[in-house]
Amino acid sequence: MASGFADREAAGRELAQRLAHLRNPGEEPVVLGLPRGGVPVAAQVARELSAPLDVIVVRKLGLPWQPELAMGAIGEDGAIVLNEEIAGQVSQADLDQVVARERAELQRRVALWRGGRERVPLAGRTVVIVDDGVATGATAAAACAVARHAGAARVVVATPVAPPDVVRKLRGQADEVVAVLTPLGFRAVGQWYGDFAETPDEEVTRLLAA
Missing domain, CATH: 3.40.50.2020 (Rossmann fold)
Structure with a gap:
């Protein structure tokens, strides 16, 4: 250092x-x-x-065939931010699948860290x-x-x-x-x-x- x-x-x-x-x-x-x-x-x-x-x-939404390339991100309360140029390369069904998977992981982590407390x-x-x-x-x-x-x-x-x-x-x-x-x-x-x-x-x- x-x-x-x-x-x-x-x-x-x-x-x-x-x-x-x-x-x-x-x-x-x-x-x-x-x-x-x-x-x-x-x-x-x-x-x-x-x-x-x-x-x-927040959870990155990676392209199905290139997960390190973000097509957007999600947060709590249904927040979703998309890079339309990249997200436009996938079908709505594929996008929904990625969002559902990352939403489940986001909720798991929120429950783990916040322990049921309300967000500020x-x-x-x-x-x-x-x-x-x-x-x-x-x-x-x-x-x-x-x-x-x-x-x-x-x-x-x-x-x-x-x-x-x-x-x-x-x-x-x-x-x-x-x-x-x-x-x-x-x-x-x-x-x-x-x-x-x-x-x-x-x-x-x-x-x-x-």
């Missing part, structure tokens, strides 16, 4: 300092962590902002979407669309580290993008952490319950 963060908690504390302006009256931010690694970072941000913490669960309402709020790092921006962009679908008044993407070109791209999806590090020599998120051990499901559940 050339420079960066000791672990996700340390990264979250540094990121929270860059988000201090969201403490202003009237912002009423909600902090949403992208599971799993984004949740420990988001927990630190939520603590510093005295804001509620929740998860934002986003309508009219400033929503801060947090991940432990952004590599391509695809998941963060999908999360922005899902948050807007849920009525967010303003969407902020916040991350400890992201490549500069991805930060520029995300500015077209979010109202504000905050990154502590934007290194030119970005290869992977983990290279900027001393400890980048996988975050277990139990840790996500514990942080959300707290």
Whole structure:
């Protein structure tokens, strides 16, 4: 690690300092962590902002014959965002099949992490979407669309580290993008952490319950 963060908690504390302006009256931010690694970072941000913490669960909709190529994404409450150019390559039946499969997995994960608690309402709020790092921006962009679908008044993407070109791209999806590090020599998120051990499901559940 050339420079960066000791672990996700340390990264979250540094990121929270860059988000201090969201403490202003009237912002009423909600902090949403992208599971799993984004949740420990988001927990630190939520603590510093005295804001509620929740998860934002999105699932990529991959092409049936090329699953790594996203034709869209889904979120809770029936939210679906499609890249019409790519989604137009599949039949409605194939699209429905992919959506049904990913919807079932999304619901399973929501039940696992949230444990039956109601999601924090986003309508009219400033929503801060947090991940432990952004590599391509695809998941963060999908999360922005899902948050807007849920009525967010303003969407902020916040991350400890992201490549500069991805930060520029995300500015077209979010109202504000905050990154502590934007290194030119970005290869992977983990290279900027001393400890980048996988975050277990139990840790996500514990942080959300707290």
